[in-house]
Amino acid sequence: MIHENTKMVDLIHRNYVLITVFSRFGISLGFGDKTIQQVCEEKNINIRFFLEIINSFLDHDYFPQEQLKSFPIKLIVDYLTITHQYYLGKTIPEIEEIISGEKGICYENKEHNYLLNNFFQEYKKELITHITREDELVFPYALQVEECFLQHKSTDTLFEKYGNYSIGHYLQAHDNIEEKLFDLKNIIIKYLPPPKNPELCYQVIVLLFNLEKDMNDHSRIEEKVFVPKVSMMEKVILNKNKK
Amino acid sequence: MRLINYLVITESYIYRTGLRFLLEELDSTGKIYFSDDISQIGKSNADFLFIDPRITTRDILEQEIHTVKNDNGTILVGLINHEKEANLFPTGLFQFFLDLSGSKSEITRSLNEITRNSLPSGKRNAREEKLSVREKTILRYVALGHTNREIAEKLFISMHTVITHRKNITRKLGIKTVSGLTVYAILNHLIEMNDAG
Ligand SMILES: [Fe+2]
Ligand SMILES: [Fe+2]
Numbered sequence: 001m002i003h004e005n006t007k008m009v010d011l012i013h014r015n016y017v018l019i020t021v022f023s024r025f026g027i028s029l030g031f032g033d034k035t036i037q038q039v040c041e042e043k044n045i046n047i048r049f050f051l052e053i054i055n056s057f058l059d060h061d062y063f064p065q066e067q068l069k070s071f072p073i074k075l076i077v078d079y080l081t082i083t084h085q086y087y088l089g090k091t092i093p094e095i096e097e098i099i100s101g102e103k104g105i106c107y108e109n110k111e112h113n114y115l116l117n118n119f120f121q122e123y124k125k126e127l128i129t130h131i132t133r134e135d136e137l138v139f140p141y142a143l144q145v146e147e148c149f150l151q152h153k154s155t156d157t158l159f160e161k162y163g164n165y166s167i168g169h170y171l172q173a174h175d176n177i178e179e180k181l182f183d184l185k186n187i188i189i190k191y192l193p194p195p196k197n198p199e200l201c202y203q204v205i206v207l208l209f210n211l212e213k214d215m216n217d218h219s220r221i222e223e224k225v226f227v228p229k230v231s232m233m234e235k236v237i238l239n240k241n242k243k
Numbered sequence: 244m245r246l247i248n249y250l251v252i253t254e255s256y257i258y259r260t261g262l263r264f265l266l267e268e269l270d271s272t273g274k275i276y277f278s279d280d281i282s283q284i285g286k287s288n289a290d291f292l293f294i295d296p297r298i299t300t301r302d303i304l305e306q307e308i309h310t311v312k313n314d315n316g317t318i319l320v321g322l323i324n325h326e327k328e329a330n331l332f333p334t335g336l337f338q339f340f341l342d343l344s345g346s347k348s349e350i351t352r353s354l355n356e357i358t359r360n361s362l363p364s365g366k367r368n369a370r371e372e373k374l375s376v377r378e379k380t381i382l383r384y385v386a387l388g389h390t391n392r393e394i395a396e397k398l399f400i401s402m403h404t405v406i407t408h409r410k411n412i413t414r415k416l417g418i419k420t421v422s423g424l425t426v427y428a429i430l431n432h433l434i435e436m437n438d439a440g
Pocket of ligand 2: 130134174219222
Protein backbone atom coordinates (compact mmCIF):
# COMPACT_ATOMS: atom_id res chain seq x y z
CA MET A 1 0.00 0.00 0.00
CA ILE A 2 1.04 3.54 -0.70
CA HIS A 3 1.67 5.80 2.30
CA GLU A 4 2.79 9.37 2.87
CA ASN A 5 6.48 8.53 2.89
CA THR A 6 6.42 6.84 -0.50
CA LYS A 7 8.51 8.73 -3.03
CA MET A 8 6.60 10.21 -5.94
CA VAL A 9 9.07 8.79 -8.41
CA ASP A 10 8.55 5.26 -7.04
CA LEU A 11 4.83 5.61 -7.54
CA ILE A 12 5.27 6.37 -11.20
CA HIS A 13 7.70 3.52 -11.68
CA ARG A 14 5.07 1.31 -10.19
CA ASN A 15 2.31 2.48 -12.51
CA TYR A 16 2.98 5.19 -15.02
CA VAL A 17 -0.72 5.81 -15.69
CA LEU A 18 -0.73 7.59 -12.34
CA ILE A 19 0.90 10.59 -14.00
CA THR A 20 -2.52 11.51 -15.34
CA VAL A 21 -4.07 11.18 -11.89
CA PHE A 22 -1.35 13.42 -10.47
CA SER A 23 -2.06 16.06 -13.05
CA ARG A 24 -5.62 16.29 -11.71
CA PHE A 25 -4.18 17.35 -8.39
CA GLY A 26 -2.00 19.95 -10.08
CA ILE A 27 1.14 17.88 -9.67
CA SER A 28 3.58 17.79 -12.55
CA LEU A 29 7.05 16.29 -13.00
CA GLY A 30 10.53 16.92 -11.60
CA PHE A 31 9.95 15.28 -8.24
CA GLY A 32 13.54 14.58 -7.34
CA ASP A 33 13.35 12.48 -4.19
CA LYS A 34 10.29 14.16 -2.76
CA THR A 35 7.77 12.05 -0.86
CA ILE A 36 4.02 12.22 -1.25
CA GLN A 37 3.80 14.15 1.99
CA GLN A 38 6.27 16.81 0.84
CA VAL A 39 4.55 17.31 -2.49
CA CYS A 40 1.08 17.45 -0.94
CA GLU A 41 2.20 20.03 1.58
CA GLU A 42 3.77 22.16 -1.12
CA LYS A 43 0.67 22.03 -3.27
CA ASN A 44 -1.78 22.26 -0.42
CA ILE A 45 -3.42 18.94 -1.23
CA ASN A 46 -5.44 16.94 1.30
CA ILE A 47 -3.01 14.10 1.74
CA ARG A 48 -5.49 11.56 3.10
CA PHE A 49 -7.76 12.08 0.14
CA PHE A 50 -4.82 11.84 -2.24
CA LEU A 51 -3.70 8.54 -0.73
CA GLU A 52 -7.15 6.97 -0.89
CA ILE A 53 -7.55 7.97 -4.54
CA ILE A 54 -4.14 6.59 -5.48
CA ASN A 55 -4.56 3.37 -3.52
CA SER A 56 -7.96 2.62 -4.97
CA PHE A 57 -6.68 3.43 -8.45
CA LEU A 58 -3.78 1.00 -8.11
CA ASP A 59 -5.79 -1.82 -6.64
CA HIS A 60 -9.49 -2.32 -7.19
CA ASP A 61 -9.72 -4.73 -4.31
CA TYR A 62 -8.64 -1.91 -2.06
CA PHE A 63 -11.68 0.25 -1.90
CA PRO A 64 -11.87 2.46 1.11
CA GLN A 65 -15.52 3.45 0.78
CA GLU A 66 -15.79 4.38 4.41
CA GLN A 67 -12.69 6.54 4.44
CA LEU A 68 -13.61 8.20 1.15
CA LYS A 69 -17.08 8.94 2.42
CA SER A 70 -15.61 10.93 5.29
CA PHE A 71 -14.31 13.63 2.96
CA PRO A 72 -16.37 16.74 2.20
CA ILE A 73 -18.48 16.53 -0.96
CA LYS A 74 -16.65 19.55 -2.30
CA LEU A 75 -13.36 17.63 -2.33
CA ILE A 76 -14.91 14.68 -4.15
CA VAL A 77 -16.79 16.89 -6.59
CA ASP A 78 -13.67 18.92 -7.39
CA TYR A 79 -11.79 15.75 -8.19
CA LEU A 80 -14.60 14.39 -10.37
CA THR A 81 -14.99 17.71 -12.19
CA ILE A 82 -11.31 17.96 -12.99
CA THR A 83 -11.42 14.41 -14.26
CA HIS A 84 -14.29 15.36 -16.57
CA GLN A 85 -12.24 18.24 -17.93
CA TYR A 86 -9.39 15.87 -18.51
CA TYR A 87 -11.59 13.51 -20.54
CA LEU A 88 -13.15 16.22 -22.66
CA GLY A 89 -10.09 18.42 -23.00
CA LYS A 90 -7.39 15.83 -23.41
CA THR A 91 -8.30 12.16 -23.84
CA ILE A 92 -11.21 12.51 -26.22
CA PRO A 93 -9.46 15.01 -28.56
CA GLU A 94 -6.44 12.69 -28.65
CA ILE A 95 -8.58 9.74 -29.66
CA GLU A 96 -10.60 11.85 -32.05
CA GLU A 97 -7.55 12.98 -33.91
CA ILE A 98 -6.58 9.40 -34.63
CA ILE A 99 -10.07 8.22 -35.49
CA SER A 100 -11.44 11.23 -37.35
CA GLY A 101 -8.44 13.42 -38.17
CA GLU A 102 -6.95 13.87 -41.62
CA LYS A 103 -3.78 12.07 -40.62
CA GLY A 104 -5.71 9.45 -38.71
CA ILE A 105 -6.63 5.83 -39.32
CA CYS A 106 -7.17 5.15 -43.00
CA TYR A 107 -9.06 2.14 -44.37
CA GLU A 108 -8.91 0.81 -47.90
CA ASN A 109 -12.66 1.12 -48.05
CA LYS A 110 -13.83 4.68 -47.27
CA GLU A 111 -17.10 3.30 -45.96
CA HIS A 112 -15.20 1.81 -43.04
CA ASN A 113 -13.78 5.19 -42.10
CA TYR A 114 -17.25 6.61 -42.24
CA LEU A 115 -18.69 3.90 -39.97
CA LEU A 116 -15.94 4.23 -37.39
CA ASN A 117 -16.03 7.99 -37.33
CA ASN A 118 -19.79 8.05 -37.10
CA PHE A 119 -19.79 5.62 -34.20
CA PHE A 120 -17.13 7.56 -32.37
CA GLN A 121 -19.00 10.85 -32.80
CA GLU A 122 -22.11 9.27 -31.31
CA TYR A 123 -20.08 8.10 -28.36
CA LYS A 124 -18.56 11.52 -27.89
CA LYS A 125 -21.96 13.17 -27.95
CA GLU A 126 -23.25 10.75 -25.35
CA LEU A 127 -20.26 11.33 -23.13
CA ILE A 128 -20.61 15.11 -23.32
CA THR A 129 -24.29 14.88 -22.38
CA HIS A 130 -23.44 12.59 -19.47
CA ILE A 131 -20.71 14.86 -18.15
CA THR A 132 -22.62 18.09 -18.65
CA ARG A 133 -25.51 16.72 -16.67
CA GLU A 134 -23.23 15.86 -13.79
CA ASP A 135 -21.37 19.16 -13.86
CA GLU A 136 -24.42 21.37 -14.24
CA LEU A 137 -27.11 19.55 -12.34
CA VAL A 138 -25.91 16.70 -10.14
CA PHE A 139 -22.83 18.25 -8.57
CA PRO A 140 -24.36 21.66 -7.77
CA TYR A 141 -27.33 19.83 -6.28
CA ALA A 142 -25.05 17.70 -4.11
CA LEU A 143 -23.13 20.75 -2.90
CA GLN A 144 -26.35 22.40 -1.89
CA VAL A 145 -27.52 19.30 -0.06
CA GLU A 146 -24.28 19.32 1.87
CA GLU A 147 -24.75 22.97 2.72
CA CYS A 148 -28.21 22.30 4.13
CA PHE A 149 -26.84 19.32 6.01
CA LEU A 150 -23.85 21.05 7.58
CA GLN A 151 -25.44 24.38 8.35
CA HIS A 152 -28.80 22.95 9.40
CA LYS A 153 -30.46 25.21 6.88
CA SER A 154 -34.04 24.78 5.72
CA THR A 155 -34.51 22.88 2.48
CA ASP A 156 -36.81 25.50 0.93
CA THR A 157 -34.32 26.82 -1.59
CA LEU A 158 -33.28 23.28 -2.39
CA PHE A 159 -36.86 22.36 -3.22
CA GLU A 160 -37.41 25.55 -5.13
CA LYS A 161 -34.46 24.90 -7.33
CA TYR A 162 -34.57 21.14 -7.80
CA GLY A 163 -38.15 20.14 -7.03
CA ASN A 164 -38.35 16.49 -6.14
CA TYR A 165 -35.01 15.64 -7.66
CA SER A 166 -32.98 13.24 -5.60
CA ILE A 167 -29.66 11.52 -6.00
CA GLY A 168 -31.54 8.26 -6.54
CA HIS A 169 -32.69 9.56 -9.95
CA TYR A 170 -29.12 10.10 -10.92
CA LEU A 171 -28.00 6.65 -9.87
CA GLN A 172 -30.79 4.98 -11.83
CA ALA A 173 -29.78 6.62 -15.08
CA HIS A 174 -26.09 6.21 -14.48
CA ASP A 175 -24.47 3.33 -16.30
CA ASN A 176 -24.69 3.18 -20.04
CA ILE A 177 -21.78 5.40 -20.77
CA GLU A 178 -19.26 2.56 -20.76
CA GLU A 179 -21.15 0.41 -23.22
CA LYS A 180 -20.32 2.38 -26.34
CA LEU A 181 -16.68 2.52 -25.34
CA PHE A 182 -16.71 -1.25 -24.97
CA ASP A 183 -18.22 -1.60 -28.45
CA LEU A 184 -15.80 0.87 -29.97
CA LYS A 185 -12.89 -1.27 -28.82
CA ASN A 186 -14.37 -4.44 -30.24
CA ILE A 187 -15.31 -2.82 -33.54
CA ILE A 188 -11.71 -1.78 -34.04
CA ILE A 189 -10.15 -4.97 -32.71
CA LYS A 190 -12.54 -7.62 -34.02
CA TYR A 191 -14.66 -6.37 -36.86
CA LEU A 192 -12.98 -3.74 -39.01
CA PRO A 193 -10.20 -4.98 -41.31
CA PRO A 194 -6.66 -3.77 -40.59
CA PRO A 195 -6.21 -0.23 -41.90
CA LYS A 196 -3.38 1.02 -44.10
CA ASN A 197 -1.69 2.45 -41.02
CA PRO A 198 -2.19 -0.19 -38.32
CA GLU A 199 0.27 1.45 -35.92
CA LEU A 200 -2.32 4.21 -35.43
CA CYS A 201 -4.84 1.56 -34.50
CA TYR A 202 -2.50 0.14 -31.89
CA GLN A 203 -2.09 3.61 -30.50
CA VAL A 204 -5.80 4.27 -30.28
CA ILE A 205 -6.45 0.88 -28.69
CA VAL A 206 -4.02 1.73 -25.89
CA LEU A 207 -5.78 5.07 -25.40
CA LEU A 208 -9.20 3.42 -25.32
CA PHE A 209 -8.16 0.82 -22.76
CA ASN A 210 -6.62 3.48 -20.55
CA LEU A 211 -9.71 5.63 -20.84
CA GLU A 212 -11.92 2.69 -19.95
CA LYS A 213 -9.91 1.85 -16.86
CA ASP A 214 -9.88 5.47 -15.81
CA MET A 215 -13.60 5.87 -16.35
CA ASN A 216 -14.46 2.70 -14.46
CA ASP A 217 -12.53 4.12 -11.58
CA HIS A 218 -14.31 7.42 -11.94
CA SER A 219 -17.79 5.87 -12.06
CA ARG A 220 -16.95 3.76 -9.05
CA ILE A 221 -16.21 6.88 -7.04
CA GLU A 222 -19.46 8.41 -8.28
CA GLU A 223 -21.59 5.39 -7.47
CA LYS A 224 -19.93 3.97 -4.39
CA VAL A 225 -18.74 7.12 -2.63
CA PHE A 226 -20.47 10.22 -3.96
CA VAL A 227 -24.02 8.84 -4.23
CA PRO A 228 -24.17 7.07 -0.85
CA LYS A 229 -22.81 10.14 0.87
CA VAL A 230 -25.33 12.48 -0.74
CA SER A 231 -28.13 10.04 -0.14
CA MET A 232 -27.28 9.80 3.55
CA MET A 233 -27.40 13.60 3.86
CA GLU A 234 -30.67 13.76 1.91
CA LYS A 235 -32.29 11.44 4.42
CA VAL A 236 -31.15 13.49 7.38
CA ILE A 237 -32.30 16.85 6.03
CA LEU A 238 -35.63 15.47 4.82
CA ASN A 239 -36.38 14.03 8.23
CA LYS A 240 -35.52 17.30 9.92
CA ASN A 241 -37.82 19.20 7.62
CA LYS A 242 -40.73 16.89 8.27
CA LYS A 243 -40.60 17.64 11.96
CA MET B 244 -22.06 -21.16 -24.00
CA ARG B 245 -23.53 -19.47 -20.98
CA LEU B 246 -20.95 -17.92 -18.71
CA ILE B 247 -20.61 -18.92 -15.07
CA ASN B 248 -21.09 -16.33 -12.34
CA TYR B 249 -19.44 -16.50 -8.95
CA LEU B 250 -20.03 -14.99 -5.58
CA VAL B 251 -17.07 -15.14 -3.21
CA ILE B 252 -17.78 -14.53 0.44
CA THR B 253 -14.72 -13.73 2.44
CA GLU B 254 -13.02 -10.88 4.20
CA SER B 255 -9.58 -12.06 3.24
CA TYR B 256 -7.80 -9.80 0.79
CA ILE B 257 -5.53 -12.65 -0.26
CA TYR B 258 -8.45 -14.97 -1.02
CA ARG B 259 -10.20 -12.27 -2.99
CA THR B 260 -7.32 -11.21 -5.16
CA GLY B 261 -6.14 -14.78 -5.63
CA LEU B 262 -9.53 -16.17 -6.63
CA ARG B 263 -10.23 -13.24 -8.92
CA PHE B 264 -6.94 -13.81 -10.65
CA LEU B 265 -7.50 -17.53 -11.16
CA LEU B 266 -11.17 -17.29 -12.11
CA GLU B 267 -10.53 -14.60 -14.68
CA GLU B 268 -8.21 -16.97 -16.45
CA LEU B 269 -10.98 -19.51 -17.03
CA ASP B 270 -12.80 -19.17 -20.37
CA SER B 271 -16.15 -19.87 -18.83
CA THR B 272 -16.07 -17.14 -16.20
CA GLY B 273 -18.74 -14.50 -16.35
CA LYS B 274 -19.09 -12.16 -13.41
CA ILE B 275 -17.31 -12.45 -10.09
CA TYR B 276 -18.93 -10.79 -7.11
CA PHE B 277 -17.42 -10.33 -3.69
CA SER B 278 -19.03 -9.82 -0.35
CA ASP B 279 -18.15 -10.07 3.30
CA ASP B 280 -21.75 -10.61 4.32
CA ILE B 281 -22.90 -14.21 4.74
CA SER B 282 -26.57 -13.23 4.43
CA GLN B 283 -25.88 -12.36 0.77
CA ILE B 284 -25.94 -16.03 -0.13
CA GLY B 285 -29.72 -16.16 0.03
CA LYS B 286 -30.06 -13.22 -2.34
CA SER B 287 -27.45 -14.22 -4.86
CA ASN B 288 -28.20 -15.88 -8.17
CA ALA B 289 -24.60 -16.77 -8.87
CA ASP B 290 -23.94 -20.30 -10.14
CA PHE B 291 -21.22 -20.88 -7.58
CA LEU B 292 -20.85 -19.61 -4.05
CA PHE B 293 -17.35 -19.71 -2.65
CA ILE B 294 -17.57 -19.39 1.08
CA ASP B 295 -14.82 -18.78 3.55
CA PRO B 296 -16.22 -20.52 6.65
CA ARG B 297 -14.30 -18.17 8.92
CA ILE B 298 -16.60 -15.34 7.88
CA THR B 299 -19.05 -16.22 10.63
CA THR B 300 -19.90 -18.73 13.37
CA ARG B 301 -20.68 -22.32 12.52
CA ASP B 302 -24.32 -21.94 13.56
CA ILE B 303 -25.02 -18.95 11.37
CA LEU B 304 -23.13 -20.56 8.54
CA GLU B 305 -25.26 -23.71 8.62
CA GLN B 306 -28.43 -21.73 9.02
CA GLU B 307 -27.69 -19.45 6.06
CA ILE B 308 -26.62 -22.33 3.88
CA HIS B 309 -29.92 -24.11 4.51
CA THR B 310 -31.77 -21.13 3.09
CA VAL B 311 -30.15 -21.55 -0.33
CA LYS B 312 -30.07 -25.34 -0.50
CA ASN B 313 -32.10 -27.07 -3.14
CA ASP B 314 -33.86 -24.13 -4.70
CA ASN B 315 -31.88 -22.95 -7.68
CA GLY B 316 -29.04 -25.35 -8.22
CA THR B 317 -26.45 -23.03 -6.76
CA ILE B 318 -23.29 -24.91 -5.91
CA LEU B 319 -21.58 -24.24 -2.62
CA VAL B 320 -17.85 -24.49 -2.31
CA GLY B 321 -16.04 -24.22 1.01
CA LEU B 322 -12.68 -22.49 1.00
CA ILE B 323 -10.10 -24.31 3.08
CA ASN B 324 -6.40 -24.16 3.76
CA HIS B 325 -5.66 -27.82 4.18
CA GLU B 326 -7.25 -31.01 2.87
CA LYS B 327 -8.06 -32.13 6.40
CA GLU B 328 -10.16 -29.07 7.14
CA ALA B 329 -12.87 -30.56 4.95
CA ASN B 330 -13.58 -33.07 7.72
CA LEU B 331 -14.55 -30.31 10.09
CA PHE B 332 -17.84 -29.77 8.30
CA PRO B 333 -20.89 -32.02 8.22
CA THR B 334 -21.16 -33.90 4.95
CA GLY B 335 -23.40 -32.23 2.46
CA LEU B 336 -22.98 -28.73 3.85
CA PHE B 337 -20.70 -27.90 0.94
CA GLN B 338 -20.76 -29.79 -2.35
CA PHE B 339 -17.07 -29.17 -2.85
CA PHE B 340 -14.02 -27.91 -1.06
CA LEU B 341 -11.35 -25.82 -2.64
CA ASP B 342 -7.99 -26.17 -0.97
CA LEU B 343 -6.20 -22.87 -1.40
CA SER B 344 -2.86 -24.02 -0.09
CA GLY B 345 -1.64 -25.54 -3.36
CA SER B 346 0.32 -24.26 -6.33
CA LYS B 347 -1.29 -22.30 -9.10
CA SER B 348 -1.75 -25.30 -11.35
CA GLU B 349 -3.19 -27.41 -8.52
CA ILE B 350 -5.80 -24.83 -7.61
CA THR B 351 -6.68 -24.19 -11.23
CA ARG B 352 -7.13 -27.93 -11.79
CA SER B 353 -9.48 -28.17 -8.81
CA LEU B 354 -11.41 -25.14 -10.03
CA ASN B 355 -11.78 -26.70 -13.46
CA GLU B 356 -13.02 -29.97 -11.98
CA ILE B 357 -15.53 -28.23 -9.78
CA THR B 358 -16.94 -26.04 -12.51
CA ARG B 359 -16.88 -28.57 -15.34
CA ASN B 360 -18.48 -31.58 -13.71
CA SER B 361 -21.23 -29.80 -11.94
CA LEU B 362 -22.83 -27.84 -14.72
CA PRO B 363 -25.71 -29.02 -16.89
CA SER B 364 -24.54 -29.87 -20.41
CA GLY B 365 -25.88 -26.64 -21.88
CA LYS B 366 -23.45 -24.66 -19.81
CA ARG B 367 -20.40 -26.68 -20.63
CA ASN B 368 -17.51 -25.32 -22.60
CA ALA B 369 -18.15 -24.95 -26.26
CA ARG B 370 -16.78 -21.74 -27.59
CA GLU B 371 -19.35 -21.43 -30.34
CA GLU B 372 -19.76 -17.77 -31.12
CA LYS B 373 -21.45 -18.00 -34.50
CA LEU B 374 -24.85 -16.40 -34.81
CA SER B 375 -27.78 -18.69 -35.57
CA VAL B 376 -30.12 -17.91 -38.48
CA ARG B 377 -32.74 -16.66 -36.05
CA GLU B 378 -30.25 -14.42 -34.29
CA LYS B 379 -29.17 -12.96 -37.61
CA THR B 380 -32.76 -12.15 -38.47
CA ILE B 381 -33.24 -10.41 -35.16
CA LEU B 382 -29.95 -8.58 -35.45
CA ARG B 383 -31.04 -7.30 -38.87
CA TYR B 384 -34.25 -5.87 -37.40
CA VAL B 385 -32.38 -4.29 -34.51
CA ALA B 386 -29.95 -2.65 -36.91
CA LEU B 387 -32.84 -1.34 -38.98
CA GLY B 388 -34.04 0.46 -35.88
CA HIS B 389 -36.92 -1.73 -34.72
CA THR B 390 -37.81 -2.01 -31.05
CA ASN B 391 -38.05 -5.32 -29.22
CA ARG B 392 -41.84 -5.09 -29.28
CA GLU B 393 -41.94 -4.55 -33.04
CA ILE B 394 -39.61 -7.47 -33.59
CA ALA B 395 -41.74 -9.71 -31.40
CA GLU B 396 -44.83 -8.82 -33.42
CA LYS B 397 -43.16 -9.29 -36.78
CA LEU B 398 -41.74 -12.70 -35.91
CA PHE B 399 -44.72 -13.90 -33.86
CA ILE B 400 -42.61 -14.56 -30.80
CA SER B 401 -42.76 -13.21 -27.25
CA MET B 402 -40.86 -10.15 -26.03
CA HIS B 403 -39.09 -12.43 -23.62
CA THR B 404 -37.75 -14.54 -26.49
CA VAL B 405 -36.55 -11.46 -28.33
CA ILE B 406 -34.70 -10.27 -25.24
CA THR B 407 -33.08 -13.67 -24.76
CA HIS B 408 -31.91 -13.66 -28.37
CA ARG B 409 -30.53 -10.17 -27.97
CA LYS B 410 -28.60 -11.13 -24.89
CA ASN B 411 -27.09 -14.05 -26.77
CA ILE B 412 -26.20 -11.85 -29.73
CA THR B 413 -24.46 -9.36 -27.44
CA ARG B 414 -22.55 -12.08 -25.67
CA LYS B 415 -21.44 -13.78 -28.88
CA LEU B 416 -20.38 -10.63 -30.67
CA GLY B 417 -19.05 -8.61 -27.75
CA ILE B 418 -21.22 -5.67 -28.79
CA LYS B 419 -23.71 -4.12 -26.41
CA THR B 420 -25.29 -1.08 -28.03
CA VAL B 421 -27.73 -0.74 -30.91
CA SER B 422 -25.33 1.53 -32.82
CA GLY B 423 -22.58 -1.02 -32.34
CA LEU B 424 -24.81 -3.81 -33.63
CA THR B 425 -25.68 -1.64 -36.61
CA VAL B 426 -22.02 -1.20 -37.46
CA TYR B 427 -21.56 -4.97 -37.22
CA ALA B 428 -24.59 -5.61 -39.43
CA ILE B 429 -23.28 -3.26 -42.12
CA LEU B 430 -19.75 -4.66 -42.00
CA ASN B 431 -21.15 -8.16 -42.40
CA HIS B 432 -23.60 -7.21 -45.14
CA LEU B 433 -26.67 -8.06 -43.11
CA ILE B 434 -28.02 -4.63 -44.06
CA GLU B 435 -27.00 -1.87 -46.42
CA MET B 436 -25.47 1.33 -45.12
CA ASN B 437 -28.43 3.35 -46.44
CA ASP B 438 -30.91 1.21 -44.54
CA ALA B 439 -29.40 1.83 -41.12
CA GLY B 440 -32.00 2.91 -38.58
FE1 LIG C 1 -18.59 11.67 -14.07
FE1 LIG D 1 -20.77 9.56 -14.48
